[in-house]
Amino acid sequence: MKKYMGNKLAILLFIAPALAIFILFDFIPIVQVFGYSFTDWNGLTMPTFTGLKNYIKLFGDKVFVTSNRNQLIFAIIITVYQMLFATVFAITISDKKMKGRKFLRIAYFIPVILSVTVVCQLWGSIFNGNGLLNKLFEAAGSDYSQNWLGDRYKAIYVISFVNAWQWMGYQFALIVAGIKSIPSDYYEAAKIDGCSNVRAHRKITIPLLAETYKFCLIISVTGGIKAFTEMNILTGGGPNKSTYTLTYMMYNAAFKKSDYGYGLAAATVMVLECMMVMLLINFIFRDKDQGKEEEKSRRKRNA
Template sequence: MKKFYSNKIAIVLFALPALALFTVMVFYPIVQVFLKSFYDWNGLGSGTFIGLDNYTTLFKDTVFHLSNKNALIFAIVITVFQMTLATIFSIVVSNKKMKGRGFLRVSYFIPVVLSVTVVCQLWLAILNTDTGLLNAIFKALGIDFQQNWLANRHKAIYVIAFVNAWQWMGYQFALLMAGIKSIPSDYYEAAKIDGASSIMAHRKVTIPLLKETYKICLTISLTGGVKAFTEMFIMTKGGPGNATYTLTYLMYKAAFREFRYGYGMAAASMLVLQCLAIILIINWLFRDKEERSERKCNKRMARQLSQ
């Protein structure tokens, strides 16, 4: 095995197909997006080079700032909702003494396998002002809280974020369940011997050992929230007005409705940079404290040696 890993030619040959596929399918399109963002382009021909004009216009656009605000709200809502419920449900279902564990696992994951279109249509029916189930429940309970849920420009983004969070919570639940199953039972037995309660054992054992799983979950939910599009497109078309615009929807409208592809590519470039920034920040936050302190010690030693 050591001989194989020392053979650089073999490593390159095995990595080359995946690298070529990544270059063609991911890296090259991203590069083209950045390049086209410097052009006044309608999607046909070569376009006219205009430098940073698209970015200047984008940063002055109030819809761009509203889109970023909505993306932030969307990302925070789905992250808090999904990770909180997924953690609680995964800990509860992981208890072997609990009855109906298999049924609950399937129930939590069912929304994930449904089409986004089906989920959006389901919630459009539930949220309907006149015939919707939600308003009907309030009416049956004698609560005067009849709402036009998606027509309120201040509430619509939260409602759509809830729909997304409801559908994809099961995905986070599955990841956390897999993480809990990988934790050795000896740790819980040791905690029980030390007198820790079930809640304390999960707080001191389960959650810390799920750090890497939480890192993945956080990355998925935050980047997914920033680039949200489908729910807005199906449920509100970005409305009322532009109240539920996100950067992805702004890019879609500019490129495919107004044929301002250069402007749309500028919005797409900002979206790529935002997702990259989120990933880098999450990686930085989840670095081990020991690793940080070790790096500081190494830098300190290097300075002392240089002196």
């Protein structure tokens, strides 16, 4: 193994296929999107270079502000909901004495394998004006009634909940896998020292899941920034564009209005926002020991 690890040609041959796929299907399309965002292009004819016109138009669009606000709301709701409930459920079923662990593990993950369309139709029938939720209020003798998806102020929260409910199981599976990787000796030592289960999980489980939480956080926050499917199915971006996101702006401009330059400008901003979020999360979760080593190296260089 050491022989091959020290052979740069062997390393290059191993990574070449994956690198080629990444360049062909990820890097080159991103560069093309960035380039076409500076043009006036309908997707068929030759693009015309227009400089920063698309970006000036984008940043001056009121829907752009609404879209970014919706992405922030969406990201916060799904992150808090998914990571909180996924952590509680994962820790709960990690207790081997608990009955029904296998059933609960499957039950929590079932929404993930369902089609997004099916999930949206299900919750749409619950939250619409004549839906199940309003019927329950009526059955309870209350006059309270809302068209949850037709209210421009409530719709984004309802859509965020639908996404959070469906994909919580994915975060749950990741956290369960993270808990399984923690040696049981730590918990046995904590029990000998008189720690309760809650204190043991707070002092052992949560800190040792830092890398898992980092990955979960990146998935949920970037997922909020890229939100599209639920908006498209449940509200179509409405009412009155109140549930637009940058992805929906891109879709509307490119595929409905054939204004690909403007749509790709929105896509470029979205990609940059995702990259900034990933860098910020990596910075927050950076290894403290690595930071100390970097500080020592810096002092040595200065000395």
